[in-house]
Amino acid sequence: FVQEHTAVCDPLKEEYPDLGDEELYRHARLVTSAVIAKVHTIDWTVELLKTDxxxxxxxxxxxxxxxxxxxxTFGHVGGAILxxxxxxxxxxxxxxxxxLTEEFVGVYxxxxxLPDDLQLRDISSTSGPDKTPPATEKVPLQNLIGHKGEKTLSEIGFSKVMVSMGHQASGALELWNYPNWLRDLVVQDVDGVDRPDHVDLAALEIYRDRERKVARYNEFRRGLLLIPISKWEDLxxxxxxxxxxxxxxxxxxxxxxxLVGLMAEKKISGFAxxxxxxTIFLLMATRRLEADRFFTSNFNEETYTKKGLKWVNTTExxxxxxxxxxxxMTKKWMNST
Incomplete structure (x- = not known):
């Protein structure tokens, strides 16, 4: 999305030569932010919740x-429903x-x-009918984080990493599927020096919710007007x-x-x-759009520029x-639309 921001700047500068550098930056940031929100709304979310x-x-x-x-064709007509x-x-x-509420953080x-390893793919090979490049080596994900991880990712190359990730299924949000490498995490200071105390991120996430007084699973469901469980078999x-x-x-x-309840809960068919x-996702995804003037009263050519608004409207x-x-990358290795 850094490249997306730069790509937005170029046509804006050509179309509106009077815009200064700061104005170009701000307009491009606004357009790019809207693109991210749109992709999150109509693309990413529907992949996570795969139902018609x-x-x-x-x-x-x-x-x-x-x-x-x-x-x-006609612009915004009627209220939110139409x-x-x-x-x-x-x-x-x-x-x-x-x-973004503590409850949203809790369910997110x-x-x-995250898998334990990234299965790298050979993107120098010839693309076949299924557009799946042959697998090569596996790289432990713990080797791809921190300062050393950034160096390793640079050596592998962005395109290879993206294609490899795109052809590997993510893990399931289930019990007993927390990545082991995150249970014994070596964290670093900003200068890249390893800290002496390792972190069990799974335990830390439980602790954070408790410390922040986020409701336990049953009380959480009651707050959302959902039916609480009365026995483990309900879960x-x-x-x-x-x-x-x-x-x-x-x-x-x-x-x-x-968190334990979320991982143990029976899933609706098609839901990850x-x-x-x-329920929290649906609420926050809607609130993020309707409460922001840049997606409501100021979602117009005057604010975004004509060129910028077209950029958002033509990105799906x-x-x-x-x-x-x-x-x-998309032509050779990507099947999805």
Whole structure:
């Protein structure tokens, strides 16, 4: 997205030569921020929640039920339902200033998505019908973090890393799937010097929620008007998980920590996350758009410039962004749209 920002600056400078460097920077930052929000809304979220209902719902958040074609032709018409949240006449914060809440931080703990290793791919090979480059070596993810990790990533190369990640499935948000290398993490100071005390990030995440007084799992669900569990069998069908939960918490379901509950909870078909986490996601994804004047009253050519607004409106997916800067990567190795 640094390249995206630079790419936005170039046509803006050509179209509006009177803009100074600071104005160019700010306009390009605004456009790039909107692109990120749009990709997150109608592309990333629907991949995480792979159902037709969510696909339609997230697009309705941006375009409204009238849809993209109508909005591109006639502009924002009607309220949030018909025309979408983006382009509303004024922001709506429901009487509460928008912020990313502690509850949002609590459900966004997704380190289980990280694999133990990155399976590198040979992008110098010939692309086949399925566009899958042959696998080469595996690199432990713990070797790709910190100052040494940055050096290793640079040596591997951005395109190779991106293609390799794109052809590797993420981990599941389940119990017993927390990356082992994050359970014994060597953290560094800003100067790259290793700290003597290792970090168990899984334990730290539990501790942080407790320290910040984020509600335990059952109370959390009550706060969202969701049905709480009364026994472990309400949470999961996994007998081994039930036995372990009982070993840790006894029969006190009220003591269940939020993160543990989120990982143990039975998933809705097509969902990578739990229903509990999804409820917070849906709320915050909507609030992020409707409470921001740059997505409502100021989502216009006067604020973004005509060229900048067109850039946002014609970008639909992360693939569009990658294609602008790495067209060979998308053409040769990317199947998805």
């Amino acid at each position: 209902t969510l696909y339609a719902g997230m697009r309705a958040n941006w375009y409204g039920l009238l849809g993209k074609k109508f909005k591109d 025309g979408g949240l983006v382009g509303l006449k004024k922001p709506e914060n429901h009487g509460v200033p928008y912020s 703990r997704m380190h289980s998505l 999961t069908d996994d007998k081994e998980a039930i036995a372990t939960l009982r070993e840790v918490y006894g029969d006190d379901v009220e003591a269940l920590d939020l 996350i739990s229903e509990t986490a999804f 997916t992360l693939k569009d962004v990658i294609d602008r800067h790495y067209p060979t």
